[in-house]
Amino acid sequence: MFILPKNVTIIEVGPRDGLQNEKKHVAEKDKLQFIRSLQEAGIHEMELTSFVSPKWVPQMADAKAIVEKSERVGRQFVLAPNAKGAELAQESNANSVAVFVGVSDSFNERNINRSTDESMDALDPVIAKLKNDGVFVRACISTAFYCPYEGKIKQEDVLELCRKFVSMGVDELSVADTIGMANPVESYELFSSLKKEFPTILITAHFHDTRKMAIANIFAALQAGVDRFDTSAGGLGGCPFAPGATGNVATEDVVNMLDSLGIITGIDVEKVCIAVDGISEHVSHPIETGMYRLYKNSNR
Template identity: 80%
Template sequence: MFILPKNVTIIEVGPRDGLQNEKKHVEETEKIGFIHALQESGITEMELTSFVSPKWVPQMADAKNIVGKSNKVGRQFVLAPNEKGAELAMEAGAKSIAVFVGVSNTFNQKNINRTTEESMDALEPVIDRLKNEGVFVRACISTAFYCPYEGKINKEDVINLCRRFVSMGVDELSVADTIGMANPVESYELFNQLNEELNGKVLLTAHFHDTRKMALANIFAALQAGIDRFDTSAGGLGGCPFAPGATGNIATEDVVNMLEAIGIKTGIDVEKVCQAVEKIAPHVSQPIETGMYRLYKNRDF
């Protein structure tokens, strides 16, 4: 009989991962209102924005202001793809910085024009500097299950990449099903092995997209493997500009509802998450139709 955790930490990624691929420009004031409303729901860890080139991701051009104007609640991440991004993030006052690498070489090259190995070599001095500056470092592992270009990813390649990040001294690994093709057996097998090998050395977080509507099942499988941290996005917002076919992240409100229903505490108020979604919904291009938000709109829960 498996033992589920009593508590789970939700890392809200809507303001960054959720909005980065949004075609409709979202005003800075709307982003700040969204962030503050999410914090009011009880969320204490959040990915706020990304210090990337506005040429490639124009939605994140206001990163410095977002960091400066957000309430300092819990741990707030910003994404930085390289040394320049990390410098800008620290100048803006960020205390927690996420870096990222794709397990797939092709995905990595299309994303940042480097192979996976080249990316790791470039990140090593960046991570060393961040740790010396007292920054919390999160490593995001993209295409950990499948790649839109290379297909199924070798599990050992994922584990080796995670081992290397741990050897660099990162504080957290966020391991992602970037295009939403993983199934629950694959979720359990990968996270069980990672948990057995790396538990206690680093925080382990699972990140699922809901392309094939298996994200909740994959989260439950990861829970069985001992994972108690999950990236989610309010309203199911998201996608990846470099991953064709990837739809949104699993919705925060749906994950919190499932966890609380099976007796796992999150400290998050589902209704308040839905209120935050209601704030951002008029400012995004696609209608938001997640399960709990639909019930909220109908005042049916």
């Protein structure tokens, strides 16, 4: 018999992770409507935007306006890759900030031009200041299973990086299968180890659906005791530094699975599909997730 959590929290990453690499410019008003629609669906934790250089990520140039104009419903995250980003986030009155580091040096260097150790050294004072100012800090750990340049990642390397983040005082560890290569056994083993070693830290699983195994990996993580998952409405997203990686697992498909298992999320699948429908005309590729297709077919 499976032992599964009774409640699960979904952290919606579509507005940030889903749109940041979108080639087609998405207007501020359309992003805000997307966020509002997702909140109306019952989503209370969300990545809104990222305070990064508009030169490198032009889609996030409106970060300040997005934070200031979004309704504060639950915990709303902004991504801050460095001290400047964290400063801008705080100036916009963001009360939840996400930082990120890859376990793999190769991935990290291609992403932010620093080794993993160099990144951690730079983030130490940033996290200290955020925590001193009462900000909730989420640490996003990329390439926790496989790296597109180095191959399989050792579990102990993931645990060691998480230990460093925990020692810095972060509130949450979001651990990612960045290129979507993990299998359910690997998911269960890593998340079981994380839950055992960090019982007082929020542990979140982040899966990409490159090989269509994200749902299976989520089920395995549920069995390991994980009750927080990053998902993206419409399966939007991808990573420019991870060749071959496709979008995040779709919010509507994950919530549908959880509903079928009797696990409570507080999220309305149909309303998520309405949000997806609203953003679909503003992205450069068709959205073809399972539940969204059913929604479209039933509303013809």
